Amino acid sequence: MPNIAKLKDILQQLDVKKVKLVAVSKTKPMSAIEAIYKTGHKIFGENKVQELVDKYEALPKDIEWHLIGHLQTNKVKYIAPFVHLIHAVDSLKLLKIINKEAKKHNRTIDCLLQLHIAQESSKFGLSEQELKQLLNHDAYSELQNVRIVGLMGMATFTNNTQQVRAEFQGLKRIFDETRITYFDNQAHFKEMSMGMSGDYEIAVEEGSTMVRVGSLIFGYR
Numbered sequence: 247m248p249n250i251a252k253l254k255d256i257l258q259q260l261d262v263k264k265v266k267l268v269a270v271s272k273t274k275p276m277s278a279i280e281a282i283y284k285t286g287h288k289i290f291g292e293n294k295v296q297e298l299v300d301k302y303e304a305l306p307k308d309i310e311w312h313l314i315g316h317l318q319t320n321k322v323k324y325i326a327p328f329v330h331l332i333h334a335v336d337s338l339k340l341l342k343i344i345n346k347e348a349k350k351h352n353r354t355i356d357c358l359l360q361l362h363i364a365q366e367s368s369k370f371g372l373s374e375q376e377l378k379q380l381l382n383h384d385a386y387s388e389l390q391n392v393r394i395v396g397l398m399g400m401a402t403f404t405n406n407t408q409q410v411r412a413e414f415q416g417l418k419r420i421f422d423e424t425r426i427t428y429f430d431n432q433a434h435f436k437e438m439s440m441g442m443s444g445d446y447e448i449a450v451e452e453g454s455t456m457v458r459v460g461s462l463i464f465g466y467r
């Protein structure tokens with residue numbers, strides 16, 4: 247069973263700074279999500295498409311589902327009818343397919359572009375240069391059914407808090423520059439999805455607007 251006291255504790259901490267909590271329920275049973283839902287929290291994140299779809303179908307329809315993990319182009323169609331926010335978009339190709347599938351459902355799908363900020367090579371994401379190339383591309387400006395609402399990043403998995411902080415600061419700098427240069431300070435470009443169980447407090451200090459916390463709430467996987 248999830249740790250409701252911890253959930254409330256985190257929510258209270260985040261509330262002060264108006265930061266949103268995505269409760270990461272991956273690998274956890276429906277019953278665990280229902281227990282959290284009953285407390286009034288309705289924002290959940292999953293990292294696998296099939297699991298996200300299964301949970302969407304079985305659980306209350308007012309849950310706001312976020313896909314936080316890497317998304318393959320051939321799976322976009324399964325989540326396009328209902329997904330609230332896709333956190334880890336890292337190519338123009340993927341964005342085009344999300345746009346195409348969103349259009350079929352008469353929707354505009356909100357997305358975050360994932361930046362590679364960690365030192366580990368295993369993590370997905372765009373470099374700063376690739377981000378600029380994407381946003382400068384003619385094909386990007388033609389997409390009518392996707393909306394970029396911010397950036398997402400994952401810090402290196404390390405105990406070195408100084409390094410983690412520096413990586414989050416790097417994402418914040420890119421976010422600020424991108425908002426001014428490419429989004430003309432538009433209000434909808436406002437989200438910075440950064441921070442997980444091990445580093446969300448640092449992330450919030452460095453300007454996160456949305457943290458993705460799993461194991462602290464649901465227990466270790």
Ligand SMILES: *Cc1c(COP(=O)(O)O)cnc(C)c1O
Nearest residue numbers: 270293314442443458459460461
């Ligand atoms: C699993 C996952 C999280 C949550 O991780 P915890 O350490 O359990 O809080 C956050 N973001 C992404 C992309 C994940 O895959």
